[in-house]
Amino acid sequence: MLNEQSKTFLFFHYLFDLLLVALSWLMATYIRFMILESDSSSFIKFMKLIPIPVIVAAYFLFREHYHTRQILHAWHREFSRLLMLNIKIQIFFILAGYNLQANRLSRLTMVLFFFICQIFLILNRVVFRNHIMMKMIKGELSNNLFIIGQGTHIDRFIEKVLSNPHMGMHICCWADSEGRAEEQGLPSCT
Structure with missing residues (x-):
């Protein structure tokens, strides 16, 4: 449905999703360790884990979400796919985090990360879909x-x-x- 010039747009959309996953972990750890406890050493220790969710998300996002035939699924399908994606990211992150982190992962941080990441990914999809729809209506992607x-x-x-x-x-x-x-x-x- 989308033309060749949109592949660059899809690539930047993919990179922005990865940035949102990283930002979600940053916000979750900041809320948990800086706002709730004022523990900067734990904040720095947990920030070192940021590559894990980004790498896991990079794999699952690319594998499941960036094909032109899947760009404009029905809303309920897209939201359920994002929920499953986020659950996979959480599971793999928890498994990797427990193996790499000497101390246990913070459950509160993981819960915050899950909800923040889900909200960011959904908002990004809403903005992306609206942008694509406007381009189609204007005839730029027709x-x-x-x-x-x-x-x-x-x-x-x-x-x-x-x-x-x-x-x-x-x-x-x-x-x-x-x-x-x-x-x-x-x-x-x-």
Whole structure:
């Protein structure tokens, strides 16, 4: 559905997701150790773990979320996928963290990290989807359609394309329309 120029946009979206995962861990550890306890040594110790969730997220995000066929899933599917992704990140992070950290991981920090990360990833998806939809409506990411023929099935299809600009389709030419293209204000290819 998306054209070639959007691959760069997808790459930056991926990097921004990874940045949000890192920021989530930073915020969770800051809240836990600096706001609630004022323990800067524990804060620094736990900040050293930041590569773990980022690497785990990099693997799962790339593997499951950055294919052009999956960009505009239904909201409920996307949110459930993000929830499962976040759960996988948490599980692998906990396993790796317990093996690398001499002391136990803070459960409160992990809970904070889970919720902050989920909120950030969902907000990023909302902004990303709205941006893509606006580009599609403006025609920047649209697929050009060349229509040939006429009939009720063609009329229904054209009506659907015209009434749903967010689908990313643009009728560039209608051949063999017998004047119907001009009636609907579409370019005719006679």
